[in-house]
Structure formats: structure tokens, C-alpha cells
Amino acid sequence: MTAPAGPPAVVLVGPPGAGKTTVGRLVADRLGVAYRDTDADIEATAGKPIPDIFIDQGEPHFRELERAAVRDALAGHDGVLSLGGGAIMDEATRALLRGLPVVFLDVGLHAAVRRVGLDAPRPLLAVNPRQSWRDLMEKRRPLYTEVARAVVATDEGTPEDVAEAVLDALQLKDA
Ligand SMILES: Nc1ncnc2c1ncn2[C@@H]1O[C@H](COP(=O)(O)OP(=O)(O)O)[C@@H](O)[C@H]1O
Numbered sequence: 001m002t003a004p005a006g007p008p009a010v011v012l013v014g015p016p017g018a019g020k021t022t023v024g025r026l027v028a029d030r031l032g033v034a035y036r037d038t039d040a041d042i043e044a045t046a047g048k049p050i051p052d053i054f055i056d057q058g059e060p061h062f063r064e065l066e067r068a069a070v071r072d073a074l075a076g077h078d079g080v081l082s083l084g085g086g087a088i089m090d091e092a093t094r095a096l097l098r099g100l101p102v103v104f105l106d107v108g109l110h111a112a113v114r115r116v117g118l119d120a121p122r123p124l125l126a127v128n129p130r131q132s133w134r135d136l137m138e139k140r141r142p143l144y145t146e147v148a149r150a151v152v153a154t155d156e157g158t159p160e161d162v163a164e165a166v167l168d169a170l171q172l173k174d175a
């Protein structure tokens with residue numbers, strides 16, 4: 001029988017546009033481990049892109065899929081894991097993150113809105129992205145901070161720089 005996977009080596013949290021997906025891949029490459037993203041897991045389970053899940057079944061259904069996706073990934077993945085920006089709103093998810101090497105990728109409004117404007121659509125930011133992002137961050141910042149072992153600012157620097165800062169913050173440089 002195969003032993004269950006240990007906990008993830010790194011878990012990235014933070015708001016949309018912080019670079020969780022981009023930086024997560026780079027950190028996994030640097031560590032030579034597998035990369036996983038709960039948004040991709042949810043899309044695979046639902047068989048459709050995230051904006052379509054929001055439109056067809058609504059946000060509460062998306063959050064249920066997300067809770068299950070995070071639980072499964074935390075139990076079955078020992079590489080780098082990026083969570084969707086809203087995953088930490090769920091109390092059960094926050095409890096599962098306790099004690100894990102969680103890094104909060106922080107970003108300011110300007111960089112975040114500039115970045116998400118260039119990327120795949122995020123349904124929560126479809127209308128008035130600046131105000132929506134600000135409102136969302138007001139509710140979530142304390143929760144990102146609560147679950148995180150380290151905080152890495154991402155406004156300055158390339159994704160490669162941020163990946164190095166994540167490795168430094170978790171003291172994984174010599175791993
Ligand atoms: N440090 C960075 N500097 C510039 N652009 C970035 C940086 N990190 C991410 N991006 C860009 O921002 C967009 C959103 O990144 P993404 O990794 O999808 O963020 P998240 O998963 O946190 O929402 C992508 O187009 C990505 O290339």
C-alpha cells in the first residue's frame with residue numbers, strides 16, 4: 001500500500017492578482033516538486049471554467065467545491081499548493097491550514113488591478129474591479145494574516161524575485 005502524501009511543502013494564499021498561481025509554479029520548479037492549484041482542481045471536478053460555475057450554479061456552490069478541493073489537496077499533495085483567493089474565508093479551511101508552511105502573498109490595489117485586468121476573468125471582480133478588490137481585501141486581510149507563517153510583498157519585483165522571497169521566508173533555500 002502506498003503511504004499517504006505528507007503535507008504540502010508550501011501553501012500560497014492571498015488576494016487575486018498577488019501571483020499565487022504564477023509564483024507557485026516557480027517555487028515548485030525551484031524545489032523540484034509538483035505544483036497544484038485548487039482552482040484547476042475545481043475546474044477539473046466541475047468540467048467547466050470558474051466563471052461558468054459562478055454563472056451556472058452561483059458562488060455558494062463554487063465555495064462548496066473549493067472547500068472540498070482544498071481539503072483533498074492538503075491531504076494528498078506534498079509539493080507546492082496555491083489556493084484560490086477566497087478559500088481562507090471558510091473556517092474549516094483555516095483550521096486545516098494551522099501549522100502548515102503558509103505564505104501570504106501580499107499586493108496593493110494598483111498592482112493587483114493592473115495584473116488581474118491582464119489575466120483570465122475573475123467573476124468577483126467583473127464589475128467595478130477597484131472597489132470590489134478593496135472591499136474584498138478589507139474582509140480578508142486579517143484572515144490571510146491569521147493563517148500565514150510569513151508574508152511576502154509582491155508589488156515590486158518579478159515573479160522570480162517573489163519566488164526567491166518565498167523560499168527565503170520559509171528557510172527553504174538549502175533544501
Ligand atoms: N510579481 C509580479 N509582477 C508582475 N506581474 C505578475 C507578478 N505576479 C503575477 N503577475 C501577473 O499577474 C497576473 C495574475 O497572476 P496570478 O498568478 O494568476 O495571480 P493569482 O493566482 O494570485 O490570482 C498574471 O498575468 C501574472 O503573470
Ligand SMILES: O=C(O)C1=C[C@@H](OP(=O)(O)O)[C@@H](O)[C@H](O)C1
Binds near residue numbers: 039050086
Ligand atoms: O478571490 C476569490 O474569491 C477568487 C479568486 C480566484 O482565484 P485567484 O485568487 O487565483 O485569482 C478564483 O478562485 C475565483 O475567481 C474566486
Ligand SMILES: [Mg+2]
Binds near residue numbers: 021083
Ligand atoms: Mg490563481
